[in-house]
Amino acid sequence: MNQIIINLETPEIKVLEKVGEKDAIAKASKESVFRQISEGKAQFTASSSKAFALIIDGKSLQYALDDDMKKLFLELALGCASVICCRSSPKQKALVTRLVKAGTRKTTLAIGDGANDVGMLQEADIGIGISGVEGMQAVMSSDIAIAQFRFLDRLLLVHGHWCYRRISSMICYFFYKNMTFGFTVFLYEAHTSFSAKPAYNDWFLSLYNVVFTSLPVIALGIFDQDVSARFCLKFPLLYQEGVQNVLFSWRRIIGWMFNGLCSAIIIFFLCTNALDPQAFNKDGKIAEFQILGATMYTCLLWVVNCQMALAVGYLNVVQHICIWGGIGFWYLFLLAYGAMPPKISTTAYKVFVEGLALAPSFWVVTFFVVISALIPYFLYNAIQRRFFPTYHGMLQWIGHEGLSDDPKYCKMLNQRSIRSITVGFTALSLGKNQRWES
């Protein structure tokens, strides 16, 4: 790697320092630093495919961070593969971090273990403190604390990716389930001449987000893993999904909301057309407001929860309990609420026991509506995986087929970057021929 060294150990500066005039030293030092930065920049722009390393010490940094020179310094630093600022004071560390943060408008991460890193850790967007030899000062002022430096790659590649995926999935799913719920109510409104009569009993409405659909989302946010930890480390390019904001793009958000819209339309129209206006059970009873509302709500809960089961690629015990338990809890709630005296349960009084449970059409309609509402998403998923697979989809496929140890496939999946990047140059060149073990 070519090195660009900026320091003030030149003979002219040393002579001036012996003389001792502060102004002259400062002026000469500043000019020297300016000259060295410009030279470095010329070197760098002449051959941009080579990797450069910039080394600057604390004394020069003091002048490089002046307002009139810092833009130039930043340009040079950003073009290099590595930048080493040695002998810098805590304040300079913080100032460099601030310069990069403001100049590039990217998310910066700082990692340090000593009390002199505190300024830098606080300044960066994400500060990581290492607990250990130099005390707990860095840990106390950091956002995340780890025990050893080498855990950083696990923190970023595994937990960073999982966190990004979980948050984006959770938010998209939240929009989806509320869109589905709200749109069924809206479609019903169109049939009540927009008089604001909700399709469901009051307590059904209130408890939708609080009780019936809350736990699966929380479980999704805590436990979801699209790719196992081992694969996250093995294919670091997966981390770029977060940097490029692939999983939370507008297309995805609107896609999920559209999915909610489709589900709501399917639920509403299938329920109303199948149950109205003729009798719905053998005794000739009609499916009026209570029956239709309870049926639609049952279908809604089933669809929303099964959609979660379809969309996540990872179901552990807790998620199974939350999803299927949530649906089972709904039936229990119907029984319990229906058993309360009519003063409290109003329109839901004995609706399940008397009306729904004994009517085969209720079960037939629910089964049909749930499967039909999930088919569009299932189809979309199948087509996407076959024709337009995402990167993490390919990794899941590799893991499923057991090809993760095959070097040919791994190499192919790792070579997905067409940008010529110089970042991580040393690691890349060292790791080129090495097997990617943890």
Add this chain to the structure above:
Amino acid sequence: MSKSYFMGHYRMGNCTEKRLQTIIWFSTFSTLGVHDVHAGFVSVTGGSGSFVDSSFFLARRSIHPSVAHSRFTQQELPACKPILTPRWVISAFMLVSLVFIPIGVASLFASRDVVEIIDGYETHCIPQEFRNDKVKYIQTPGVKPCIRTMTVPKHMKKPIYVYYQLDNFYQNHRRYVKSRSDVQLRENKSENDVSSCEPEDIANGMPIVPCGLIAWSLFNDTYNFSRNNQPLTVNKKDISWKSDRDHKFGKNVFPKNFQSGKLVGGANLSSSIPLSEQEDLIVWMRTAALPTFRKLYGKIEVDLQKGEVINVTLENNYNTYSFNGKKKLVLSTTSWLGGKNDFLGIAYLTVGGLCLFLAMAFTVVYLIKPRRLGDPSYLSWNRNPGGH
């Protein structure tokens, strides 16, 4: 310190991973205190003939009780990771179509078994000279009889349900639905609880029992059936839900001061029959979900043969003409699925057929263009340095 132990240990475990055995996870999870579980990495043992296409697994190492409880915190809980392989996609669609098509056929047969006769009479029951001002006709006091005939198309087995169907009547309008007093309907002593019943709450200074717009607008057309000049009795008992009769309408609440205002909205109620036995009222007060609805009028407890002509003497009292509503008389049998509705059967068949078609299409696609994993196309989102 324990944290680094677990993290370090986890990393060591990774590189010694080779082939794994597929074990049903839920049996081993709780009891054995399995150590060092690698949930999430999948490998299939056996050759292509193996039916083990499962995508979940456990790795068993030495049992280490102190480590077992941390599986939760280390996010290593055993899990199943279903992946949409071609096999799963085709199987799912085939399964859905194999289940839906028979159910669709059964539903369609059930619906075809039901015999339904519908007769819309609101226009025909207005005499010719009043056709231009129907509202005036319906509002004139007195009996307004009308004779209709219905022919039975197929043998109808008892019990035959008689419904009246109303169109364009928004019984689900919020203000209409609110306009009732459930507590007054239940208890005699809450007779004065009419606050939610406006404007049908008080008439001539006295509270109305039952109050509210719903009760006020009670349907009041009546139907009398006869066959070959023999009257057909209509059983009007048990046409309402049992829970309504027992718990929502009181046995000692009697209609009082009902329809005594200037504007009469519907039927009158006998003051000597308690509300729990006023089944027409109970049926009417269970508000419908949509603007086109039917309500049970009664049951005919004899069979009707094919070709029989039923004469209906009906009284056309109810004013649906002010809002362009329609009135229909419906005679219907029921099946295990309910009344006559081909929609469910046809919908099941449609979706079943669609899934069958999709299963075939996917089979063709997977056979013609088998998936190649080593696809060298570059990821489109990684073209821009750090861009979106």
